[in-house]
Amino acid sequence: MLHFEGETGPYIQYTYARIFSILDKADVQLEEMTYQSLGVQAWSVILLLEQFPRVVTNAYEQADPSLVAKYALQLARAFNKYYANNKILSNDDLQSSRLTLCYCVAIMLEESLALLGISAPKNM
Structure with a gap:
């Protein structure tokens, strides 16, 4: 239950x-993010x-x-x-797009955890 690897809430x-942590290091305003x-x-x-949205609807119904x-685990794994194969903070033309993707993932993970009654800490 407390392992950071595998199919666990802490993961x-x-x-x-x-x-x-990545978003803090980037020190970018969310309004400035773009997508390419x-x-x-x-x-x-x-x-x-x-x-x-479809997962939440199905879970409710x-x-x-x-x-x-299961969705949150799949998203975290993906x-x-x-993240393992792409440098997010690269100071190139795609950095803002990568940060936008990170932020979108964070929102979905936070919402998924909230629906399950689990907190989403910004520091561990």
Whole structure:
């Protein structure tokens, strides 16, 4: 239950805190973020972001919160894979787009955790 690896709540919380650490280091105002195509490497993350409303609706209709938990785990895994293969803070033309993607993932993780009654700490 307290492991930071595998299918656990702390894994999702850690991913959320990691994203906010990246955003803090970037020291960018959220209103200044822009979006440009990030290519195929970000596609798995973007597809999962798009699924959030449908997952929440299905979880509600089926009275099955595990659907939200599974979604949050998938999103955290997809983001961590993206993060491992792409430098977010790169001071290039795509940095703002990568930070925007990070922020979007953070929002979905925070909302998923909130629906499950779990806090989303910005530091761990």
